Amino acid sequence: MFCYTGLRSAHDRGNGGAMDEDLIAKKDVLEQTGISYGQLYRWKRKGLIPEAWFIRKATVTGQETFFPREKILTRIEQIRSLKEEQSLDELVHILAPESTPEMVKCDDPSLLAPVGTEGRRLMWKDRGYTFGELVALACGAHALRAGTRPAEAKLLVDLVRGAEEAVRDPTGITALLGEKSLDQEGFSVRLTVGVLGHEPVKLDRESRVKHRVDVEKVAEQVKLALREVA
Amino acid sequence: MEGQSISISGSGRVSGGEYGQVRISGSGKVEGDVTAQEIRVSGSGRFQGEVKAKEITVSGAGKFTARVEADVLVTSGSCGIDGDAEVKELRSSGAQRIGGSFHGHYVRVSGVLHVARDLETDVFTSSGRFEIGGLLSADRVEVKLVGDSRAREIGGENIDIRASSGLSFGFSLARGFRLGIGTLTAGEIEGDHIHLEATTADVVRGKTVHIGPGCRIGRVEYMESLEVHPEAEVGERVKR
Numbered sequence A: 001m002f003c004y005t006g007l008r009s010a011h012d013r014g015n016g017g018a019m020d021e022d023l024i025a026k027k028d029v030l031e032q033t034g035i036s037y038g039q040l041y042r043w044k045r046k047g048l049i050p051e052a053w054f055i056r057k058a059t060v061t062g063q064e065t066f067f068p069r070e071k072i073l074t075r076i077e078q079i080r081s082l083k084e085e086q087s088l089d090e091l092v093h094i095l096a097p098e099s100t101p102e103m104v105k106c107d108d109p110s111l112l113a114p115v116g117t118e119g120r121r122l123m124w125k126d127r128g129y130t131f132g133e134l135v136a137l138a139c140g141a142h143a144l145r146a147g148t149r150p151a152e153a154k155l156l157v158d159l160v161r162g163a164e165e166a167v168r169d170p171t172g173i174t175a176l177l178g179e180k181s182l183d184q185e186g187f188s189v190r191l192t193v194g195v196l197g198h199e200p201v202k203l204d205r206e207s208r209v210k211h212r213v214d215v216e217k218v219a220e221q222v223k224l225a226l227r228e229v230a
Numbered sequence B: 001m002e003g004q005s006i007s008i009s010g011s012g013r014v015s016g017g018e019y020g021q022v023r024i025s026g027s028g029k030v031e032g033d034v035t036a037q038e039i040r041v042s043g044s045g046r047f048q049g050e051v052k053a054k055e056i057t058v059s060g061a062g063k064f065t066a067r068v069e070a071d072v073l074v075t076s077g078s079c080g081i082d083g084d085a086e087v088k089e090l091r092s093s094g095a096q097r098i099g100g101s102f103h104g105h106y107v108r109v110s111g112v113l114h115v116a117r118d119l120e121t122d123v124f125t126s127s128g129r130f131e132i133g134g135l136l137s138a139d140r141v142e143v144k145l146v147g148d149s150r151a152r153e154i155g156g157e158n159i160d161i162r163a164s165s166g167l168s169f170g171f172s173l174a175r176g177f178r179l180g181i182g183t184l185t186a187g188e189i190e191g192d193h194i195h196l197e198a199t200t201a202d203v204v205r206g207k208t209v210h211i212g213p214g215c216r217i218g219r220v221e222y223m224e225s226l227e228v229h230p231e232a233e234v235g236e237r238v239k240r
Helices: A026-033 A037-045 A069-083 A088-095 A117-122 A131-145 A150-161 A164-168 A215-229 B165-169 B171-177
Strands: A002-006 A023-025 A055-059 A062-068 A173-184 A187-198 A207-214 B004-008 B011-024 B027-041 B044-048 B051-058 B061-064 B068-075 B078-081 B085-092 B095-098 B106-109 B112-115 B123-126 B129-144 B148-162 B183-196 B199-211 B216-228 B233-239
Touching (some): A026 A037, A026 A062, A026 A069, A037 B129, A037 B148, A069 A088, A069 A215, A117 A131, A131 A164, A131 A215, A150 A173, A207 A215, B085 B095, B106 B112
Parallel strands (some): B011 B027, B027 B044, B051 B068, B068 B085, B085 B106, B095 B112, B112 B129, B123 B129, B148 B183, B183 B199
Antiparallel strands (some): A023 A062, A055 A062, A173 A207
């Protein structure tokens, strides 16, 4: 087993990252959610909707803006449900990826839903988990829940743990476990590799993806869970 | 926080640091990052390094080669910022140029404003000329056109673009001479309530849209209402 970390520079994300994703046009977002242009632009200004989610594309009617469907709809839902009790500025601290809680120290990660009791066996110390470490654990737990073997889930944890930059700005970042089989002269070997990078992450044709984790989503879940515990 | 104050009235250079007041009335250069309560440039001042201040006033020529952070920035002379600007309140009656993007709460332009990238603020009012290379985003965009302004994109809640009063004499005449009549050119304009005059845009999208005299719009997409002045050209109208 070995790990490979491929972080591309900040410049080439966004357009490439969303190619294979399901997109939704801005006007359809407004129609489906009932929010106004004013709200959308305000949330963008506050950093509640990341710049990278605004994908400009040429269409028959000229330039149009699209969003990753699931991400934008979930985010708007979150903003709305939290807005009842928090001010916009507080929301930024909870939701926006660039305001990752740096000072977090968590002594019992298994209390956080995204880590949970499954994640307990991935833990490597008794106390004092940082935010990045919690996200790493949550990524591992995510894999365990999908039936991955603990040794492989650990691979994922180590991978994310070592990628601080990715956790701080997780927009469009995926961590995955790939498997490659080599069959040769009567014996076969199966290798599991961990890969971390910006979407679209590609494996060669002879490898298959065993498990895929959207690091951004997991980081968000950890943030929300931290709030609930606090 | 209350550091010492410096004043350059001849020609001089100081190094960065924490200051109470920085006053440059001659020709001065500040080398390194600066934090100050107040910065006043009435001569020619050059700041090489990041600048953080409560209040910055430039009535002469100010040049900032990196990022600027301030509660208030007032320009009546000429002020150039090569980096990004994080300024709560910007009032420019002179010439203000920002090489990066601008982020703040209130912007008032009565001179010239040039922003290379995005300008994001809660309120944007202009009775001057502006050029925004990226997105102009605000809850309230209120513009009285003087000269030719442009923005790649404008987005917000209320967008209100008015031509100078000369327009009421008949636009066809005014367009021929274009004397003192301002125009706005934008790629895309999106808002909940939009009122446009003397504006050329590829696409306008809004809830309630009013296209006034002198506009040339490629395509209007509206949700609730659309009014088009007889002296406006609209290519396509789509109700969603």
